[in-house]
Amino acid sequence: MHARGVTKRFGDFTAVDHVDLDVPRAQVYGFLGPNGSGKSTTIRMLCGLLTPTEGEIEVLGLSIPREAEALRRRIGYMTQRFSLYEDLTVRENLMFLATVQGLPRARRASRVEELLHAYNLEQLQKQLAGTLSGGQKQRLALAGAVVHEPQLLLLDEPTSAVDPESRRDFWEKLFDLADAGTTLLVSTHYMDEAERCHRIAILDRGRLVANGTPAELTGQLEGRTLGVRSDSLRKVQKQLHAIDGVLSVAQVGNELRVLCAPGHGDPDTVAAKLRQEGIQAEVAPIEPSLEDVFVAATRRHAEGQA
Ligand SMILES: Nc1ncnc2c1ncn2[C@@H]1O[C@H](COP(=O)(O)OP(=O)(O)OP(=O)(O)O)[C@@H](O)[C@H]1O
Incomplete structure (x- = not known):
């Protein structure tokens, strides 16, 4: 077809x-x-x-x-x-x-x-x-x-x-x-x-x-997905949204899944930005999922960056 x-x-x-x-x-x-x-x-x-x-x-x-x-x-x-x-x-x-x-x-x-x-x-x-x-x-x-x-x-x-x-x-x-x-x-x-x-x-x-x-x-999103763990996930979630280059944040169990725009997925940079706001959090790379692909594809278009 x-x-x-x-x-x-x-x-x-x-x-x-x-x-x-x-x-x-x-x-x-x-x-x-x-x-x-x-x-x-x-x-x-x-x-x-x-x-x-x-x-x-x-x-x-x-x-x-x-x-x-x-x-x-x-x-x-x-x-x-x-x-x-x-x-x-x-x-x-x-x-x-x-x-x-x-x-x-x-x-x-x-x-x-x-x-x-x-x-x-x-x-x-x-x-x-x-x-x-x-x-x-x-x-x-x-x-x-x-x-x-x-x-x-x-x-x-x-x-x-x-x-x-x-x-x-x-x-x-x-x-x-x-x-x-x-x-x-x-x-x-x-x-x-x-x-x-x-x-x-x-x-x-x-x-x-x-x-x-x-x-x-999912391979195209390599390096853009992070997992964030902390004692106060709801508070961290708010702060993450305010960080430049963060496209989406979703809580999955005890962790936040974070999807970043291209060039913004460095875990140390994100952890440092959270620290500036007084938040201690573990930030580490995670495998991208199809849900991340879906969000990245539909967000990028919405923001006119396609
Ligand atoms: N006959 C029609 N006349 C006017 N607008 C229509 C008609 N058929 C569909 N649309 C509009 O076209 C758009 C796409 O609709 P469509 O049903 O193809 O979406 P979809 O992706 O299948 O959605 P969903 O997941 O909700 O089923 C919608 O905004 C719908 O209102």
Whole structure:
């Protein structure tokens, strides 16, 4: 999947601003960004549901939106709303989707059996979809999104409504699909999920502000993250915010995680500045995390330094 200069304007408002994206086959590509940064709008343009104001999109060799109809048979799309037919049973939902997706009549029943088995829905097949738990609905929605064995799966915050164990099981299924050759683009707000992706892209106010493997992106912050320990963390936190070059401070257990602007991550300098304010604190370098990447990417843009 390739996108070049993709832009979407709603009246005067630019929701997606000249985004370039290349998603390689059989990989899990994570899509991150604050609320309203344009993730859903981008995903909807990539699957041909929304026409870009500007830009070029090519998905599985098809030009979008011109060839969106041909693409529809080759992609799956799932959102956090799980679009299920609540008054149909689990099996009926899958049979219906198999029919809508144009599976040959002879193949429908066997494909539904495969899915009931693969997504652990056999025991639930006669239950109405509306009565399922959040995690069960999610499994059914994923089974429904892949009923026609799509080559590309677009998932828009598919795990926001479920518990941690269901999220973990769901990600196992995503990797099974990627192993079988499916390409996946997944938007998420969870950093642990982003960490699992082969590559991630971060959007902020419609612009692509970071793009790479999790290791590449955290590597770029080497030398800019510090851990601070002290007896009075809340007081230290206030002082840290006042130090030039400190971008963010977050308390994690007994420690403060500090993210600094480029050239400002020297622990001795920060410790000396705290001492000037009468604060004794241990300051040491720590490994950057994807959360730091997220904060650095979205802050820098907000401050116009991008
Ligand atoms: N049809 C529309 N008309 C006008 N504005 C829209 C429309 N669709 C989206 N927007 C605006 O575009 C911006 C981006 O929205 P989008 O839903 O793509 O963000 P998002 O990154 O998916 O957010 P979230 O994480 O909250 O789901 C928002 O400010 C939204 O209000």
